[in-house]
Amino acid sequence: MSQKKYVIDQMISAKSIAARIEELSHEISSEFSSTNKLVVVGLLRGSFVFIADLVRELDLPVEVDFLEASSYGDGMESSREVRILKDLRGAIEGRDVLVVEDIVDTGFTLSHVIALLQSRNPAKLKSIALLDKPTRREVDICADWIGFEIPDEFVVGYGIDYAQRNRNLGYIGKVRFIED
Numbered sequence: 197m198s199q200k201k202y203v204i205d206q207m208i209s210a211k212s213i214a215a216r217i218e219e220l221s222h223e224i225s226s227e228f229s230s231t232n233k234l235v236v237v238g239l240l241r242g243s244f245v246f247i248a249d250l251v252r253e254l255d256l257p258v259e260v261d262f263l264e265a266s267s268y269g270d271g272m273e274s275s276r277e278v279r280i281l282k283d284l285r286g287a288i289e290g291r292d293v294l295v296v297e298d299i300v301d302t303g304f305t306l307s308h309v310i311a312l313l314q315s316r317n318p319a320k321l322k323s324i325a326l327l328d329k330p331t332r333r334e335v336d337i338c339a340d341w342i343g344f345e346i347p348d349e350f351v352v353g354y355g356i357d358y359a360q361r362n363r364n365l366g367y368i369g370k371v372r373f374i375e376d
């Protein structure tokens with residue numbers, strides 16, 4: 197796929213992300229303080245850096261599992277059709293579950309995943325997203341915890357990609373296209 201040239205402008209620094217994760221981890225640890233083992237479900241692939249940092253701040257016994265849902269392909273627009281590409285390894289019936297998403301954009305992915313996991317009868321099901329783009333929402337859904345609310349910009353870094361690139365940036369940056 198031939199791509200237009202772009203640069204990445206920093207939007208959220210690595211330091212701000214770490215500070216916000218520390219705050220959120222306190223709230224999550226107290227919400228699940230009575231759990232005997234929290235199942236933390238990362239949505240692949242964009243949440244892999246976030247989930248790694250988040251679980252290390254949680255003061256709880258945790259188990260980590262992953263689910264892959266696809267709605268974007270390699271482009272910049274949601275297809276609005278959510279497919280489960282990889283399901284959880286473990287059962288969640290009767291368990292406390294936290295779903296970890298990178299970005300809530302149109303909302304199709306998170307609402308589909310929550311409905312799917314809810315149908316498996318967990319004891320408690322909560323969700324967290326690092327980023328929220330509320331102005332893009334098409335489905336009425338909101339994560340229980342949000343790292344940062346951002347404007348309608350296409351972002352990369354800290355696990356998040358554009359056509360499978362830039363996941364390894366330590367910060368969140370916005371993609372800005374430039375002339376050749």
Ligand code: IMP
Binds near residue numbers: 301303306357
């Ligand atoms: P939704 O189903 O439209 O809410 O899309 C959610 C998914 O789209 C996220 O999990 C991301 O993988 C992807 N996505 C949404 N916005 C961006 C972005 O700005 N950069 C990269 N991926 C994005």
Ligand code: MG
Binds near residue numbers: 299
């Ligand atoms: Mg995603």
